[in-house]
């Protein structure tokens with residue numbers, strides 16, 4: 001009989017597991033990856049009698065593997081807030097799924113544990129970009145919210161990269177740094193060098209990104225280029241979000257150089273969150289949502305066509 005702890009490599013996934021294993025210590029194989037690596041159940045080879053804990057990855061994206069694992073006779077405890085599709089009806093599955101817009105997995109775990117590790121749950125909610133939820137759950141408790149918000153953001157930032165080699169800490173390693181502590185305050189007091197390292201790396205990546213080359217600029221939008229570097233891949237999403245917040249009527253595209261072309265991240269103006277997906281779909285490897293979309297590989301030769309399409313997509 002083996003245990004598997006399967007969790008998203010972002011703040012919400014990591015801190016969900018921290019809470020659960022404080023409450024119920026267990027030897028388990030850790031299965032995790034980058035924030036965008038969500039098909040984690042495909043990596044689990046389970047047998048009858050095995051037990052899995054699955055945190056903060058969409059059940060819909062993992063449904064075939066979940067069926068395979070339950071069919072093999074393993075049992076699964078599944079907590080998540082992403083689109084689940086049809087929840088499978090199986091005696092081996094215990095699912096806590098809540099897809100309401102102001103919810104995150106670590107707060108569902110907090111409910112299961114009746115608030116036993118609330119300061120961790122609050123940190124995760126900040127990291128998963130739910131500041132209102134974090135503040136509401138922190139009410140009446142004397143928590144250092146500014147510092148917890150920064151910690152949550154940094155643990156989240158650590159999950160971004162083009163490959164695991166880009167990450168400052170592998171998420172399983174970062175989990176092991178946080179897991180010995182009942183509260184994030186104790187972690188910060190005892191293991192502050194981890195926080196400092198993340199904080200310095202974030203600041204340096206952000207400062208580099210601010211030197212981005214302007215590839216095109218019009219009254220409605222800006223196209224920026226970042227060099228082919230791990231720091232660019234770690235920061236590009238956060239950087240794009242920040243620029244969008246600072247310039248609400250402007251559309252943004254961040255092009256990170258990669259072999260033979262660019263990885264493209266597109267943000268529609270916050271004042272009119274439409275058109276990003278239509279633009280991305282004009283390119284072979286494009287996809288996304290109306291507010292935020294991307295192109296996995298834009299060949300270098302297609303750059304002029306992209307700039308033209310970007311300009312007409314966000315013409316006022």
Ligand SMILES: [Mn+2]
Pocket residue numbers: 012013056081104105128
């Ligand atoms: Mn989450």
